[in-house]
Amino acid sequence: MKNIFLFAGLLLIGAYIISCKPQGTDPVAMGDVASVPVMTKEDSIKRGEYLSHIMGCNDCHTPKVMTEKGPALDMNRLLSGHPADEPLPAITDKKMIGPGQWVLFNLGQTSATGPWGTSFSANLTPDDTGLGAWTFENFEQAIRNGKFKGIDGSRMIMPPMPWQNYAAINDEDLANLWMYLKSIKPVKNVVPAYIPPGASM
Ligand code: HEC
Numbered sequence: 001m002k003n004i005f006l007f008a009g010l011l012l013i014g015a016y017i018i019s020c021k022p023q024g025t026d027p028v029a030m031g032d033v034a035s036v037p038v039m040t041k042e043d044s045i046k047r048g049e050y051l052s053h054i055m056g057c058n059d060c061h062t063p064k065v066m067t068e069k070g071p072a073l074d075m076n077r078l079l080s081g082h083p084a085d086e087p088l089p090a091i092t093d094k095k096m097i098g099p100g101q102w103v104l105f106n107l108g109q110t111s112a113t114g115p116w117g118t119s120f121s122a123n124l125t126p127d128d129t130g131l132g133a134w135t136f137e138n139f140e141q142a143i144r145n146g147k148f149k150g151i152d153g154s155r156m157i158m159p160p161m162p163w164q165n166y167a168a169i170n171d172e173d174l175a176n177l178w179m180y181l182k183s184i185k186p187v188k189n190v191v192p193a194y195i196p197p198g199a200s201m
Pocket residue numbers: 051052055056057058059060061110111112119120121122124139142143147148149150156157158159160161162166177194
């Protein structure tokens with residue numbers, strides 16, 4: 001008897017959830033993305049912006065400007081990666097880097113040097129020099145599997161990009177993050193190529 005009530009209860013809850021689905025919204029057109037979030041495009045972009053903030057993408061991918069209060073995000077170059085026209089200062093004492101030594105960041109935190117070599121944060125704007133030619137599948141490959149350019153056979157994405165932490169993001173939020181990145185201002189910036197350890201800088 002108890003079970004019948006439980007079953008009826010579950011049916012009611014199910015019917016309620018189905019009836020709550022928003023009606024007449026403009027669902028995000030994600031092409032061949034498997035899980036389509038039931039959200040308007042605007043809400044998806046907003047959620048993606050929120051995620052980019054709390055996941056810290058700006059820390060490394062947005063160049064900084066100096067203000068009275070210290071370094072601040074350069075909103076004109078939001079998420080455009082390490083600036084091509086900002087060469088790194090020379091590392092005069094090479095003994096300071098390498099295994100068991102220091103990891104060095106530039107002031108804007110857009111580049112770091114450590115035992116893995118020197119990496120430069122990528123341009124995540126929709127410009128051709130950024131994610132312009134990327135598909136959502138490339139983005140997923142990069143974030144979930146750490147593949148550079150989101151291509152199967154390419155090298156692994158280097159530190160300090162914390163893709164291992166992001167890999168568990170749910171499908172909806174991955175799509176929201178993507179929608180946001182597609183919506184921001186395109187910035188032309190060819191980020192310098194990764195420098196392997198020991199190569200001259
Ligand atoms: C601690 C610094 C840091 C943070 C935080 C960070 N990134 Fe990165 N990211 C990098 C660096 C450095 C690279 C380039 C690594 C390389 O060249 O192998 C990179 C590379 C990438 C790439 C691959 C680009 C390519 O051409 O293959 C994507 C995509 C990316 N980041 C997206 C994001 C997103 C989205 C966030 C926030 C959710 C984020 N990153 C947060 C430092 C960071």
